Amino acid sequence: MKSFLTRPKRKLSPAPEAGLGDGDEPTDVKLALLSSLHPAVEQETLLDILLAHDGCVSQASTALQQQQHAHISSRKSGAIGYQRSLKQYALPSNDTSSSPEKKTKKLKSKRGSTLHLYDPADVAEHTPCTIIHNFLPAEDANDLLRELLKEAESFEKITFKLFDNVVSSPHTSSFFVESYEAMQTQKADYYYNGAKLTDVRRITPQLAKVKPIVQEAVNREVQHRIATRYPGGKKLKYQSPHAWVPNSAFVNCYKGAQESVGWHSDQLTYLGPRAVIGSVSLGVAREFRVRRVLPKDKDKDGNEAPSSSSSSGGVKTAEDDPDAEGQIAIHLPHNSLLVMHAEMQEEWKHCIAPAPSIDPHPVAGVRRINITYRDYRQRFHPRHTPRCRCGIPCVLRVVQRKRDNYGRYFWMCHASNVPGKEGCSFFQWAEFDDDGNPIYDKDSKEPAALTG
């Protein structure tokens, strides 16, 4: 059984008012105590409940008495999409000593563990994302799914260079834009992993129909997040103050349990800093894993840690330690909208992990379709951004892994990812105004007349 937490042994913090087993005892001792009080309940369930009560054995025990043991202990193994909330384990409480902030801290996943989230409230609280289930009218979701499954028949794998090898991502994808002109521009001007896209398509009728619905929901979620979770109820520094208006969509297809996408942050080169992305899932439910990127000065061998995010479509690299702070798995069922908020790409990485097994979907079979609607900003058109000595537009990255200059953006050569090309050592710090508009130095072309 895959419970919402899989973890190594850990120690829980003492509860504010410690009773029997509510102090600083190791988790194993607390579990043994709880187990002796509730011998019929599975260990995993007991640990879940213990965590939901901040390690307080007496509260966990009371909660267990109040719940129907049969219901809890008969939970079956991790069928993806099974709706479960951390809150179901928590007693209603007037306890002002346990602030939401404190709970977030304690429920966070730890090194080597995965926190599995199903409930939208848990996703909003523990990750930089929000999720809306049953997002579209059921028939619209199926129409979109059918349309994109047909498109996906001719999708191809993305190929890129990792160290000295040319590798391809173990899933297929294509890029959809709104006009014929945009298709031409995409093919001519834009670089992804150092190469130009050859497969750029015109937005399909169903993708176009769903776009305004996604737009409205994402803007609503962004405003809600700003008001409820950001310091002072204000947008983040460098986050755009304008409404999010998607003008393109990457569509991914995962055929079968083994197709996946490796750990990465999405490229900010054309989205700008603090980008927001609206991601629709259709077909087979899969796990979307996220993990916070921790800055560090040296790796375990004492070498300087590499400094930048990897780009979209990348796979696990030597710089990645996916277990550094544990992982969070967000379950993405058919017809859900996941909003990746402004703090996501700079501070977190994400992936679609290969699945041990999947539940086939009545329309999609073993396939999952994912659409990421994106807002390509005019000011980040490659005609405006710095070019390196190879003569191609630079990639925008952010310092994620080093404490020095942590969170600073920079432009660098894109070509080192191009199969067959070496690239140059071009580097330039990127400057933005408070709203994330690029400030280029006086000698560069200043896109002053542009908005967005």
Ligand SMILES: O=C(O)CCC(=O)C(=O)O
């Ligand atoms: O399939 C997904 O849900 C995520 C895809 C993704 O991360 C990407 O396209 O950058």
Ligand SMILES: [Fe+2]
């Ligand atoms: Fe991504």
